[in-house]
Amino acid sequence: MRIPILILTFLLSSIGFAQDNINPKELIGFGCYFGGTSSDVVNDVTFDLNDNKYKKIIKKLKSKNPAERYLAVIVAERLAELNKYELTEIDKGLIKKAYESSDLVSVCSGCTYFDRIGLKKLLSKEKENFMWTYAEFWLEQYIKK
Numbered sequence: 128m129r130i131p132i133l134i135l136t137f138l139l140s141s142i143g144f145a146q147d148n149i150n151p152k153e154l155i156g157f158g159c160y161f162g163g164t165s166s167d168v169v170n171d172v173t174f175d176l177n178d179n180k181y182k183k184i185i186k187k188l189k190s191k192n193p194a195e196r197y198l199a200v201i202v203a204e205r206l207a208e209l210n211k212y213e214l215t216e217i218d219k220g221l222i223k224k225a226y227e228s229s230d231l232v233s234v235c236s237g238c239t240y241f242d243r244i245g246l247k248k249l250l251s252k253e254k255e256n257f258m259w260t261y262a263e264f265w266l267e268q269y270i271k272k
Contacts, residue, residue, distance in 0.1 A: 149233035
């Protein structure tokens, strides 16, 4: 009986340690923790999208916070794709710079997955990038065609 309790204790504590390496102010999460809530950065951008404050979001391309830059890039690209916002050459340069960035972004999914991923990798739109799947769903929900 002692062994299963020790193993369970170790597993539960390792979940807590997984959260130690993330920065909550630089956290991208579309459904984190037990309640499946969005991270603060995602919530802030969502509110701006709901209020059509596109310029405010695009300004985040210059942010020192890599999570804000990530959201600014994917929103800017989607808005430009839908002809809802015209990107300047400066905006395009900042987007290109983000795609080349090795800055780490804290990410979460559910109760147990917390990690730090490079911005360059996070911006890849490959099937292996499960965060892109969440981001795509979020974009479709908050940016109407």
